[in-house]
Amino acid sequence: MSEQYDINAFKNPLFTVDSVLFTVANDTLKVLLVKRANEPFIGKWGLPGGFVDVDTHHDTKQTALTKLKDKTSVLPPYLEQLQVFSGATRDPRGFSVTLVYFALIAEQGVSAHIATVDDVQWKEVNQLHSLSMAFDHEMIIQQAKARLMQKTLYSMLPVYCLPEHFTIGQLKKCIEIIIEKPIQRKSLIRRIESSNMFEALEEKVKSGGRLAQQYRLKDGADIINFERNFVV
Amino acid sequence: MSEQYDINAFKNPLFTVDSVLFTVANDTLKVLLVKRANEPFIGKWGLPGGFVDVDTHHDTKQTALTKLKDKTSVLPPYLEQLQVFSGATRDPRGFSVTLVYFALIAEQGVSAHIATVDDVQWKEVNQLHSLSMAFDHEMIIQQAKARLMQKTLYSMLPVYCLPEHFTIGQLKKCIEIIIEKPIQRKSLIRRIESSNMFEALEEKVKSGGRLAQQYRLKDGADIINFERNFVV
DNA sequence: AGAATAGTGTCTGTCAGACACTATAGA
């Protein structure tokens, strides 16, 4: 039986926690990248993350949030596990295991902060290939994007890429950027109403035409899953 | 920056790989458990798994499969990542990270093997509470069950709990045991036909009434996801 | 014949797509 009490009986794999933080800005899907200050892949762009501090962190989620806060100065409103990526050859230092989280945030609060540093940037997800990224991080981001696209077909997840107050037009555009296809405004309205997740605000807002109704996620509202996908 | 080249600069968390292997037998959902031979929780039932062997394993999937093969003598036809469970207090030895896989198999081949040993058994998922299991493994199994139930609403995953050749009646029963609700036979037939994943076999088989058509997964067929859930 | 299971035909209900139509703000 392989589970020994002696904690050092086995060579442990290298374990890290990384995050794929997405936002939607300038009509494109963007991901937060960090220029690596250490080997391996020093100077290349990679995902924000690092080692668990086993003395102060409660769990790996805290690790992910801590590393993201280091880079952005704020905590993302949505964070879930994506997947573990592992292998004997994906890190030159040896067998490595990376737990990847997948997070969403509105661009507004973050961009002010990262404008002050030069090792953290939003990069367009569809333009990563020209970057030659660290490790297998480009592949990881593509997997995260696929998950985001899929979830967007049956949930309102993209609201976390918008400011707290948003209009149907903004949400529609955000969804269309993520799934790379147009949806019917009417279908979105039906979902907003039937989900019961949102509340309409008093004030309406300018939009280039008729004033638009603003909405916000109700306090404590869960993201519900619809039983059908958008089928565009 | 926290990523140092020196592999020993940080205390690594304890990293293990465990699997939740489900099957459907005797009209209930069962999970494969192992009686622990070592501390901690020696003598308690827990999930099959253990440490990665970084010198011989290619990745963590191989770790999961190797440990399962040790216990069952066969490889499960379906295996996917469930989730990582981590924390400073879930293992008395210190901060631990467990990558949990979620697997399905037909009972037939496994039971012959595990009948010869007394530290591996199928246990009913709905009866685990009386066992007082190791670690947080009972909670992990409930999460895996929830994922299996959810996926069963929009995919044909439960075919992996059946032998290679199966009838619609068997699949229907298997699905109903997993989701704990009846479904319409007609709805299942529509899915079998529209998915194009299965082929009808020549020979029909006795079933207590009219002979039943047998099906099998086509070679290399992917499990497709339907765009609507069963809505029972 | 009767019970049991397999399989079909077909109507209803729900919700997404499509798209015309109305409403309202700014230039």
Add this chain to the structure above:
DNA sequence: TCTATAGTGTCTGACAGACACTATTCT
């Protein structure tokens, strides 16, 4: 008035649920 965007009304289409009906096998 013209354009742009917001929002409504309503028809169609896809597919799940419901359930009656037929088919086939065994006792």
